[in-house]
Amino acid sequence: MDEQGGKNSWNRPVAIFLAVIAAVIIIMVAISVVQNKPLHQKYKYGIVLDAGSSHTSVFIYEWPAEKENNTGMVRQKHTCNVKGKGISSYSANPQGAGASLYECMEEAKQKIPAHRHPETPVYLGATAGMRLLRMEDEKASDKVLASVAQSLKSYPFSYRGARIISGQEEGAFGWITVNYLSENLRKPTGTLGALDLGGASTQITFVPQQNIESKDNSIDFRLYGNDYHLYTHSFLCYGKDQALKISMSKILESANEASKTDPIELRDPCFHPGYNDSKTVSSFFNSPCVKEAKPANENFVHVGLGNWSQCQQSIRKIFNTGNCLYTRCSFNGVFQPSVYGDFGAFSAFFFVMDFLNLTSGTLTTTKKKLEAYCSTPWDQIVKNHPQVYKKYLSEYCFSATYILTLLEDGYNFTSDNWKDIRFIKKIGDSDAGWTLGYMLNLTNMIPAEAPDTPLMPYEGYVTFIILFLLLILFLLVLVYFYFHRSTRTAQKDII
Numbered sequence: 001m002d003e004q005g006g007k008n009s010w011n012r013p014v015a016i017f018l019a020v021i022a023a024v025i026i027i028m029v030a031i032s033v034v035q036n037k038p039l040h041q042k043y044k045y046g047i048v049l050d051a052g053s054s055h056t057s058v059f060i061y062e063w064p065a066e067k068e069n070n071t072g073m074v075r076q077k078h079t080c081n082v083k084g085k086g087i088s089s090y091s092a093n094p095q096g097a098g099a100s101l102y103e104c105m106e107e108a109k110q111k112i113p114a115h116r117h118p119e120t121p122v123y124l125g126a127t128a129g130m131r132l133l134r135m136e137d138e139k140a141s142d143k144v145l146a147s148v149a150q151s152l153k154s155y156p157f158s159y160r161g162a163r164i165i166s167g168q169e170e171g172a173f174g175w176i177t178v179n180y181l182s183e184n185l186r187k188p189t190g191t192l193g194a195l196d197l198g199g200a201s202t203q204i205t206f207v208p209q210q211n212i213e214s215k216d217n218s219i220d221f222r223l224y225g226n227d228y229h230l231y232t233h234s235f236l237c238y239g240k241d242q243a244l245k246i247s248m249s250k251i252l253e254s255a256n257e258a259s260k261t262d263p264i265e266l267r268d269p270c271f272h273p274g275y276n277d278s279k280t281v282s283s284f285f286n287s288p289c290v291k292e293a294k295p296a297n298e299n300f301v302h303v304g305l306g307n308w309s310q311c312q313q314s315i316r317k318i319f320n321t322g323n324c325l326y327t328r329c330s331f332n333g334v335f336q337p338s339v340y341g342d343f344g345a346f347s348a349f350f351f352v353m354d355f356l357n358l359t360s361g362t363l364t365t366t367k368k369k370l371e372a373y374c375s376t377p378w379d380q381i382v383k384n385h386p387q388v389y390k391k392y393l394s395e396y397c398f399s400a401t402y403i404l405t406l407l408e409d410g411y412n413f414t415s416d417n418w419k420d421i422r423f424i425k426k427i428g429d430s431d432a433g434w435t436l437g438y439m440l441n442l443t444n445m446i447p448a449e450a451p452d453t454p455l456m457p458y459e460g461y462v463t464f465i466i467l468f469l470l471l472i473l474f475l476l477v478l479v480y481f482y483f484h485r486s487t488r489t490a491q492k493d494i495i
């Protein structure tokens with residue numbers, strides 16, 4: 001009896017103790033499961049309209065709400081191309097500029113959950129087309145901006161402004177975009193230079209090895225605790241559409257002097273042999289970028305010759321490589337340090353080189369291929385690309401020759417560092433361009449100082465604490481049984 005009673009009196013506390021431990025383990029495991037379960041991700045959104053010289057694009061970005069200060073977290077969710085030309089083409093009908101945004105903004109309402117609309121910022125940045133319109137007619141450019149502002153305010157988003165951004169901003173934000181997307185900003189590794197070619201301007205931005213001699217070309221950033229000293233320059237009028245106007249106006253001027261016939265025949269080495277089209281002089285002299293005297297004749301016949309080296313010679317005339325007041329210049333007296341590091345070349349750099357399959361290869365092979373392309377008869381080119389709009393198709397020889405000349409003679413890339421240029425459209429899901437960097441900056445999503453990073457991620461921390469507690473409990477159990485057994489042995493010894 002005594003012995004049994006003794007056994008029972010020992011079993012009850014053991015059972016209670018084990019039950020408590022089991023309960024604690026169950027609660028802990030339950031907490032761990034709940035804590036570590038992936039939470040239903042909450043996203044935030046932002047909209048940026050890129051009002052370029054040739055067209056407007058609407059970009060919708062999204063990012064996980066609780067991770068907005070981390071690099072690489074913002075991605076492009078959707079993009080919509082506004083139908084028709086850029087907003088600067090509405091100078092005679094400003095209301096049309098705002099109205100043109102309707103379809104893409106309606107699409108944005110569909111893509112972003114309704115409960116997020118009021119907090120979603122919307123920005124419009126206009127680039128070189130509007131810079132040129134402002135130079136020509138400031139009132140007209142103000143009216144176009146007022147029209148797009150009024151249109152954007154009519155949507156349920158948080159309107160944050162419509163303005164013409166500077167060439168420096170365009171270059172610097174393009175650089176931020178490509179480096180943010182490549183996740184270069186929190187690492188000690190190098191950064192990627194940015195080359196952007198639009199219709200009306202072109203930008204070059206990179207971290208140089210040399211001193212920046214002109215303060216207009218220098219931009220400083222402190223991002224995630226690192227200091228960046230950037231060189232940037234935007235060449236207004238050196239986008240591919242304006243460059244074509246300047247180049248054509250030079251050939252037209254000399255053709256006009258040579259022949260007094262009407263219409264003038266413009267024999268152009270940058271267009272394919274067999275190309276023959278009637279055009280108006282005004283369509284090339286309608287820009288503040290064109291300084292040549294306008295010929296009296298309004299009509300001319302544009303005749304292609306398809307001679308690549310002559311084409312390059314005529315394009316070289318639009319780059320003034322003399323008159324440098326610094327230790328070195330790119331062109332037109334603009335200071336530029338030697339290009340350094342890898343570069344991402346996007347927008348029209350990519351569209352043109354990708355269309356012609358020229359995104360890889362050496363500078364020499366690229367020139368050879370382009371020479372062959374330019375000399376291909378026009379009817380053959382049309383046959384090979386029946387789906388491409390003829391105006392665009394006819395301009396690829398000029399555009400690619402312009403790109404090579406700009407990169408080699410303008411920015412001083414060489415056969416050696418040609419391989420450092422990557423022709424890119426996107427990085428991951430997001431387009432390379434200034435819009436993402438612009439939004440990241442205006443929403444303060446890139447902190448100057450690196451956010452404090454915990455020793456381990458939150459989920460890991462919870463798991464670690466639970467395992468640690470379980471270990472302590474296990475040790476307690478061991479200790480308990482050890483004493484329990486030694487007490488029983490001691491009791492037996494007494495009996």
Ligand SMILES: Nc1ccn([C@@H]2O[C@H](COP(=O)(O)OP(=O)(O)OP(=O)(O)O)[C@@H](O)[C@H]2O)c(=O)n1
Pocket residue numbers: 051052053054055086127128129197198199200201202239240241347348351352392
């Ligand atoms: N798929 C595409 C899209 C555009 N383009 C051409 O590339 C040039 C530049 O386009 P883009 O980079 O969109 O220029 P914008 O932003 O409109 O001009 P800017 O930056 O100078 O304001 C334009 O001539 C356009 O017609 C092209 O050849 N293929």
Ligand SMILES: [Ca+2]
Pocket residue numbers: 052053127197198199347
């Ligand atoms: Ca652009």
